[in-house]
Amino acid sequence: MKRYLPAKWVVACLLMIFIWVTGCAKHNMSVLDPQGPVGKVQLNLLYLSTGIMTFVVIVVAVIYIYVVVRYRERPGDEEKDPPEQVAGSKKLEILWTSVPILLLIVLAIPTISTTFTLNKKPDPDHSIRINVIGYQYWWGFEYPDYKVTTSNEVHIPTGKKVEFILKAHDVIHSFWVPSLGGKEDLTPGRTTRLVLQADKPGIYEGKCTELCGASHALMRFRVVAHQPEDFEDWIASQVTPDSTPKNKQAEQGRRLFAQNCIGCHAIRGAGYKVLGRTAPELTAFSERTRIAGVLDNNRANLKSWLKNPQGIKPGNRMPAFDHLTDQQVEAMVEYLETLK
Ligand code: HEC
Ligand SMILES: [Cu+2]
Secondary structure: OOOOOOHHHHHHHHHHHHHHHHHHOOOOOOOOOOOOHHHHHHHHHHHHHHHHHHHHHHHHHHHHHHHHHHOOOOOOOOOOOOOOOOOOOHHHHHHHHHHHHHHHHHHHHHHHHHHHHHHOOOOHHHEEEEEEEEEOOEEEEEEOOOOEEEEOEEEEEOOOEEEEEEEEOOOOEEEEOOOOOOOEEEOOOOOEEEEEOOOOOEEEEEEEOOOOOOOHHHOEEEEEEEOHHHHHHHHHHHHOOOOOOOOHHHHHHHHHHHHHOOOOOOOOOOOOOOOOOOOOOOOOHHHOOEEOOOEEOOHHHHHHHHHOHHHHOOOOOOOOOOOOOHHHHHHHHHHHOOOO
């Protein structure tokens, strides 16, 4: 049998298809499956521009193929017979100037008007404000209207516009929740804004999309959307957190935390006199789904994080606590994993 394709080409094609389909996993991170009005409007713009592009590609390809076939050299053609040379055709010049202008107008009108609509300041009675601060390599979230702070997991109510007010603590970061809408940069010394909305309760994955250092790829976060009543419950639980140690071991953990960790981290409602602000707030830590945005929140993972944070997120600003004994680390794990 005749072989049409060399084996290495087949392998290369399969590899490419494989890499391509790895993007198909169910990860709640698809711009093509928007979960709120902002993402939907932006997807429509995407379809419009892709539609126009496809139209242009098809027209150009058809003309090109037609010309190549129709005017190709045929056997018997005399070389001394060059094709007729034409220069300047008013009709053609007008056509290929006006068609692109028209296409650009069709693209520009909805794009500009949508940009302005999406950037409008939402009505304060039907929206909430959240300050977002980007740090190497974690996210701080503040609810200025409720005096609540949290990190790496931001809770929002469904069906309401959420105005994110973005600031960078150190270098440029970029805030992106693909299934809710487009991204926005966080730039040191500047404040930027992004309005998003989720229609359904659920967890939406977010990511930093501006190369910001060694652990940029691990600078992940989650948006947790609740029904408005459940959101109010969540806020209430954050305003008065239950931060008292539940047993002897946790009591020891609380003391160790005061000696080793409070300079950077804060836990509200635990009776600490100072609260660190250079690291993620850990109030109600047991209710988080992840540790540092990358590990599932469980005791084994928390222990690994405390022993070797640099092995998990290279270059991050938390030192290793390998001088503490296993027993001491376990006491802190017990304490943190019972904070509600
Ligand atoms: C020098 C400041 C510093 C000290 C001291 C420190 N940490 Fe951290 N910690 C950080 C920073 C910065 C991060 C964020 C790392 C990242 O994700 O980039 C962090 C992250 C964490 C996280 C994950 C937070 C989240 O939102 O998921 C936990 C849990 C944690 N630290 C616990 C501790 C404990 C327990 C101690 C004391 C034994 C401690 N840290 C001491 C700076 C510190
Ligand atoms: Cu970043």
